Amino acid sequence: MEYLLDGFADGLMRVLRADPQVMLAAWVTIKVGFWATILASLIGLPVGFLLAMGRFRGRGFAITLLQTSLGLPTVVIGLLAYGFLSRRGPLGFADLLFTPSAIVVGLVILAVPLVAVFSMTSVASVDERVRETALTLGASNGLVAWTVLREARFGMMAAVLAAFGRVSSEVGIAMMLGGNIEGYTRTLTTAIALESMKGEFGFGIALGVVLLGIIFVTNLLSRYIQRS
Template sequence: MDLLIDSLKSAILLVVALDPEMLAIVTVSLKVSLMSTLLASLIGVPVGFAIAFNEFSGKRMLVTVLNTLLALPTVVIGLFVYAFISRRGILGIFDLLYTQHAIVFGQVILIIPVVTVFTVAAISRIDERYRKTAMTLGANRRQTAWIIFREARFGILAAVIAAFGRVISEVGISMMLGGNIKGFTRTMTTAMALEYDKGAFTLAVALGIVLLAISFGMNLLFHFFQGRTRI
């Protein structure tokens, strides 16, 4: 118990002092997480909107598959991507393994289903009367889609925030594809795992505090935008 208390005190001092090593790790985490969230949003939002806005055969099955992919283990994605970007993989010539690009690649695959499913849910919540009213007033299909998108914007933002919260705290992909290289691919979660293995808890606890603060902030934003969808 004394060890935990002492580590917590030292960790708080480390956070307050803005330790350079801690800041470097946090910067890498935020960089790869923001980039992967942006790329996944550029793919997932249009796909989710198209699924929700259109009626087609197999739609329910597609949504079921996407919901299933929400539970896809990060180590499975790590193994899958590793097989493609390793030296013997079909993308090996690009030398992506153990780089930030590799982490982003894996994280994008991880959260595309998150963005897509939440976007589908946000669009599906919009009252069908919006579509009918817009079409009655002479709006074409593109204009109607834009009206629906505007009404669902808070739900879509919540989808993006949820995706960011998923990747900022993942460890499997970052460890397997990034290699935990100091100052280059070491993220908060991989650094915490390393410090634990070394028996050095101060930096691990400090990073845990920062990660919890970020996650708490993301959840506040998520619930805020989720609340706005119900107004």
């Protein structure tokens, strides 16, 4: 028990002192999380919107595929992306493996289905009268789509924030594609895994507190947006 309490005390002291190693890992986490969320949103939001609004052949299959990929294990994503990005892989020429960009690639694969499914749900739940009201007020097809999108905007923002929360707390992809290089690709989660294996429990706690703080703020924002 003493060992646990000492660990917590050490962890909190490191957070209060703004330990440079903890802050560096936090910075890498936020940086890769930010870019992965932006890129995943650029792909996932239009996909979710099209699946909610469109009526085309293969739509049902596409939705099932996306929903299935929500449960894809992160190590599997890491493994596949590793295969593509390694020197022998088809994208080996880009020399991305063990760089923050490689982590971003893996996290984008993880976050796209999440953003797409959440945004699809949010667009699909927009009142049916929105489309009809826009039509009868003389809106063009483009404006009708934009109006529906505008009505669903809070749900879509919540989808983006949920994706950020998910990619920030991911460990398998960051470990496999980033290589856990200190100050470069070491994120909060990979640092926690490493430090706890080294027996540095306090350090692990400090990293965990910062990670929880990031996710807590993200969720607060998401709740605020949804309540708006």
